Amino acid sequence: MRRWNGWGDETFNLAMPEQGHDFLASKIGTGRPLTNATLESVCATVPETRLTPGPELDALIDTSPEARVRHARGQSLADWLAMRSGDYGVFPDAVAYPSSNQDVRKLLAWAAEQKINLIPYGGGTSVAGHINPVDNGTPVLTVDLGKMNRLMDLDTDSQIATFGAGTPGPLVESQLRAHGFTLGHFPQSFELSTIGGWVASRSSGQQSLRYGRIEQLFAGGRIETLQGTLTLPTFPASSAGPDIREMVLGSEGRIGLITEVKVRITRLPEHESFHVVFFPDWETARTASRKLVQNRTQLSMLRLSNAMETETQLALAGHPRLIGMLERYLSLRGAGTGKCMMTFGVTGSHRQCRNALLEARSICKAHKGVYTGTRLGDKWAAKRFSMPYLREALWQMGYAVDTLETATDWDNVDNLSGLIETSLREGLKDKQENTHVFTHLSHFYSQGCSIYTTYVFRVGDSYDETLARWQRLKTSTSELIVNNRGTISHQHGVGKDHAPYLPVEKGELGMLAIRSLCNTFDPDAILNPKTLVE
Amino acid sequence: MRRWNGWGDETFNLAMPEQGHDFLASKIGTGRPLTNATLESVCATVPETRLTPGPELDALIDTSPEARVRHARGQSLADWLAMRSGDYGVFPDAVAYPSSNQDVRKLLAWAAEQKINLIPYGGGTSVAGHINPVDNGTPVLTVDLGKMNRLMDLDTDSQIATFGAGTPGPLVESQLRAHGFTLGHFPQSFELSTIGGWVASRSSGQQSLRYGRIEQLFAGGRIETLQGTLTLPTFPASSAGPDIREMVLGSEGRIGLITEVKVRITRLPEHESFHVVFFPDWETARTASRKLVQNRTQLSMLRLSNAMETETQLALAGHPRLIGMLERYLSLRGAGTGKCMMTFGVTGSHRQCRNALLEARSICKAHKGVYTGTRLGDKWAAKRFSMPYLREALWQMGYAVDTLETATDWDNVDNLSGLIETSLREGLKDKQENTHVFTHLSHFYSQGCSIYTTYVFRVGDSYDETLARWQRLKTSTSELIVNNRGTISHQHGVGKDHAPYLPVEKGELGMLAIRSLCNTFDPDAILNPKTLVE
Structure with missing residues (x-):
């Protein structure tokens, strides 16, 4: 249960x-x-x-x-x-x-x-x-909406599937796989989160490099509003004015209840594999990642851990003897202390995967990357949805863990990730508490990438003290993000926690547009109050 | 001039x-x-x-x-x-x-x-x-906005360029090429249309398969509105609520004047070439096109002419002796009467192009396609922006020419293109006038494609009679499009001519959202009246 x-x-x-x-x-x-x-x-x-x-x-x-x-x-x-x-x-x-x-x-x-x-x-x-x-x-x-969890329609020619909005990730994939298709949307919350929730909060999955964010997958559907039913017909693309789909995406329950979601699906791939490369330092690793995506190499996922995340992941992996051998090998090849781990996936036809792999290895090699094959990639794939369970294990040990994420343009990635890490690392110093902080980049675009920072700190003597520690870290770092060209969220939405920071990002007129949209559909402010807009 | x-x-x-x-x-x-x-x-x-x-x-x-x-x-x-x-x-x-x-x-x-x-x-x-x-x-x-036509900023790391909104296609490309970049947005109107106009009307270019529509290229910018300046900051992606960029895209001057446009650019490719394949009939040709795009083959453009467009293009190409030889060769290879011409482009690194070409040829061959190399593709590339000049030549001969375009899902492509062609072909029958009608598919998505139909008819004895002929064809066919799952425009926007058909596509609540958006920014209806919303 x-x-x-x-x-x-x-x-x-x-x-x-x-x-x-x-x-x-x-x-x-x-x-x-x-x-x-x-x-x-x-x-x-x-x-x-x-x-x-x-x-x-x-x-x-x-x-x-x-x-x-x-x-x-x-x-x-x-x-x-x-x-x-x-x-x-x-x-x-x-x-x-x-x-x-x-x-x-x-x-x-x-x-x-x-x-x-x-x-x-x-x-x-x-x-x-x-x-x-x-x-x-x-x-x-x-x-x-958990009872509305069925695959309601499947158009195999147009590759569009219609689901009840309450369908959770595993039921989306299993119902599609029975017909030879996949949606390819794999957020870390995949096990529990639903297709309607993905749309409402503009979710992004681990393989968005191939399949796109939910914005690209969401083709249309049905939203029940206080003004009546809003039906979004499916078109491959349209230039007919502002796109209503884009007003529903990220609406977070403020304009209505999404009940049916039509999504763009893909035939199951011939091949999929995940590969790991180590780089001697952050600079070479980040540059190689940028080159890979700006070169349009057909990867299906890409994740780059900074040195501290790499160290932490290797320490937490178990198998100390094997990891020790790996580290000695990497060290001989130039990737010692300060090394950064890149994981990438190739998905598609055999030909596409073969060529993407060759291209990726060649770009990585040009930036001193040491390719280690698929063994660690397989481990990533096996554990890709189990990380949230780690919170439970840490909690039992007296640790609180949380993450902060944003996205910014390439020219600002180092600056912003540095600011975030420092803010979290120093945030509890006056309480004589350290925070363990590490970061990866996990969603890549030609323009920039997401920054995903994990922080672990000891719980306080009381719940109140623990909450105060978290609030202090969350508040100061969130302010810092929006004041330094980061979005308040790349993949988790606004909700109530991020709502105070949204006006910096959207500006006065952007907020006016969003408020007017909410007000048009829900003039009496009945739906999900204080979410998205305070 | x-x-x-x-x-x-x-x-x-x-x-x-x-x-x-x-x-x-x-x-x-x-x-x-x-x-x-x-x-x-x-x-x-x-x-x-x-x-x-x-x-x-x-x-x-x-x-x-x-x-x-x-x-x-x-x-x-x-x-x-x-x-x-x-x-x-x-x-x-x-x-x-x-x-x-x-x-x-x-x-x-x-x-x-x-x-x-x-x-x-x-x-x-x-x-x-x-x-x-x-x-x-x-x-x-x-x-x-023609004086605001400069490249104002270039971030080569994040690959973002900022242009004055009045910059026309050739000035966009020449200013970028000087730095080794391209935007890759090539609508047929490229010679005259501007980057701000592309955003305002949700334009799509001939190589959208590689570079994306203007929606994907538009990263942010500045819009002067009656309520003040709306600034859209650049983020690679964001889940922070509804996307204001998507309200500006397709706003057609109703919420403000776009003055600065930030776009995602790409390094100039190592290689680009255009190839032509003939198929024995529409069914095989359309299926091969769908397979190509659903297979995610890295093509940069794809265009598929139906049998009548193929016949018309070959007749209008000049060089009757060469064309005759080509047709005899094709006929021997199984592509005789009823043959359909596909043009596709490969753009990118040498490796990407080589593999995309191999993959494309293999898929085409499996559907009886006869590959003819790059000669006709080069011709297409050389003439890609000159087609609008043909209108002048036809006019001098007493012919009026116009086009209608839409997009729909794959399961409806044949139905809708058939309806459009019949409507245009039969539309002047009671006036004892024939219309010459032909179609191509030119923008491809896993979900469906655009349908672009050209029609030529004789001008009447007077301008009034000619206008009446056009109005009759345009009106009846536009109604038919929106009543049969087509968008009123895939790439030309709404304007005043398509505004009467928009409510069928957007629905009552969709129109409510658009009207509310216009009203928020322009309560006195000062900006571009009757455009987008009647």
């Missing part, structure tokens, strides 16, 4: 190898775990619901404390601390489980009539507070 | 080979040309201007009849007939030539104060009535 207070399936635990433990202790000291609240104790704190659905809606709606607890929070570190402490603050008044567009329309009508805030809920994997109810005096109904 | 009443440079004329003449006469009869108005006679019909700029604006503004004539119309067939008959109907009251953002802001302030309609003017190449003034009782100022 799904873990009620953390990530993923509760029967699955990722073990932390002993060297990992030692490594972290050497960096930031030994952690002292805090005590976790129990589901029962949290359920006991859930207040009486303010909603009485009445006979027509009763079958759709669950007002039980457990359902309300399970839909109150996402996966941000603040959410995690709330779930672990039991100090939730606000719960939705009820959870609805619609099975059809008609059900959703009924819920919208009820919300409009009774002035109820509606929060659309896909996989509940937001790390930016998208699905958290706010305490504004209005009753809250969370709408879980 | 630029032709005042047609396309391009007035010293350049495309000769129609004799066989072309005979071919058309056999299809639709011999034409009887109409008499053209002179520039002098048209200037004499221009009414007194309703605008008095005053000393501060005087230097920016030209109220001369000739300037007003030269900015009154675009390049639609209706525009063409107006220019040839001299029956313009409406002229702008003046033409402004700003050199800076500050100039543009002054013009906006004046327009707001005096309630003057502003029309942004790039290259004046619209084929959908974007820049035509309307007769609504309000004075009209056309703002020609």
Whole structure:
């Protein structure tokens, strides 16, 4: 069953190898775990619901404390601390489980009539507070779209598939694979996040280099709004005015509930493999990455770890003897201390993969890259969705872990990633606490790339102190990002946590346009308040 | 000098080979040309201007009849007939030539104060009535951005170039080529159309398969609006809410005047070549095209002519002896009557081109394609921007020519292109007139493609009769397109001519969103009235 207070399936635990433990202790000291609240104790704190659905809606709606607890929070570190402490603050008044567009329309009508805030809920994997109810005096109904999870239509000629918006990653892929297709959208949250959530929050997957971001995959669909049904027909491309799809993408529940998503799919590839190259230093590694993408080499994924992430990953990999041999070999070939690990994937026809691999190896070699084959790449592929489980293992050891991500143009990548790392590394210094910080670049464009920084710090003596540590790091670094040409999010959306920083990025007139869009569809501000726009 | 009443440079004329003449006469009869108005006679019909700029604006503004004539119309067939008959109907009251953002802001302030309609003017190449003034009782100022035509900034690391919005295609490319870069945006209007116009109307170029549509190339920029300056910062990608860039793309002058455009550029390729393959019939040719694009073969352009376009192109090519030899060869190889011509381009590194060519030839061969090398491809490349000049040659012979274009999903391509061709071919039957109709597919996506249909008919005994013939064909076929899953435009925008059909495509709520966007930036409806939204 799904873990009620953390990530993923509760029967699955990722073990932390002993060297990992030692490594972290050497960096930031030994952690002292805090005590976790129990589901029962949290359920006991859930207040009486303010909603009485009445006979027509009763079958759709669950007002039980457990359902309300399970839909109150996402996966941000603040959410995690709330779930672990039991100090939730606000719960939705009820959870609805619609099975059809008609059900959703009924819920919208009820919300409009009774002035109820509606929060659309896909996989509940937001790390930016998208699905958290706010305490504004209005009753809250969370709408879980999990029952709308079917492949509804498949056009194999046009390669378009229609899904219920609540379909999670594994069900998207398994239903497509049965017909020989893939969507190719693999965010780290793949196991739980849904196709509707991807659209609502402008998600990007690990293989976006081949398949594109959700913006490129989203072909059309259906959105139930308070003004009626918004239908987005599919066209391969159009110059007929502003693109309504692009107003739905990233709308985060503010203009309506996405119920059906049409996506562009691809035949399953003949071949796919993942390869690892080590570079002697950051400069050569970053330059090689930029050259690879600006050269339009047909890669399907690319990830570049900085020296500290490379060191951390090798330390946490287990198999110290094998890793030791690898490091001695790399050192002989020029990639010693300060080395950076690049992982890249090739996907497609045999010919395409063969040539992409040759081209990639040749560019890497020109920048002193040492190619090590597919062994570490296979490991990356095997563990690509399991990283969120690591949070649980670290938590048990008394460590809190979170990530910050942005994207910026190439000329600013070093500057911005340096600022972010320093801000996080120094952020708790006056508390005599160290933060362990490392970064990778993971989504590449000719213009620039995403910067994904992980930071680990010891939990405080109390939940309040731990939350204060996180807030300080998150706030100062988020400000720094938007003030230094970074987007407040490359792949996680705005939610409530990033909303304060959005105006710097969009500007006064950009915010005017977004507010006007929300207001057009939802003049009474019923849908997902405080999300996207404060 | 630029032709005042047609396309391009007035010293350049495309000769129609004799066989072309005979071919058309056999299809639709011999034409009887109409008499053209002179520039002098048209200037004499221009009414007194309703605008008095005053000393501060005087230097920016030209109220001369000739300037007003030269900015009154675009390049639609209706525009063409107006220019040839001299029956313009409406002229702008003046033409402004700003050199800076500050100039543009002054013009906006004046327009707001005096309630003057502003029309942004790039290259004046619209084929959908974007820049035509309307007769609504309000004075009209056309703002020609032609002086803002410089490369303002070049970031070679991030591969982003900043241009003044009025920079035309050749000046975009020449300024970039001097630094070893290309934008790669080559619409047929390349010679005259501008980078700001491409953004405003969501243009697509002939090599969009490699470089993307203008949506993918447009990285940010500056738009002067009545509410202030809208600055779009550059990010490689972002999930931070709805994308304001996508509201500017296709805004057609309704939310402001685009003054600076930042675009994603590419290093000049090592190699580029264009190749031609003939297929025995439409079915094999269309299937091969779909396979090529769904296979992600790295082509830079792809164009597929149907049997009638293939026949017409070969007839109009001149060199009847060479063409005869080619046709006999093709016939022996199985591509006789009904054959369809595919042109494709490969662009990039030598390795990429070699492999793309191998892959393309292999897919074509599997669908009975007969590869003929680069000779006809070179011809296509040499003439790629000269086709609009053909209109002049045909006009002199008494023929009117126009095109209609759309895009639709693969499962609907044959249905919709058949409907369009029949509608045009039969449209003047009750007048005992034939229309010569042929089609190519020219922009390819995994999901579908564009359909580009050319139609030629004899001019009537009068301009009024000729306009009536065109209106009948345009209206009935446009209705048919939007009612049969086609977009009203894949690459030419909405303007005034397509505005009546937009609501079918966008739906009631889509139109609500677009209207609300226009209204947010321009509550008094001062900018480019009747364009995009009626």
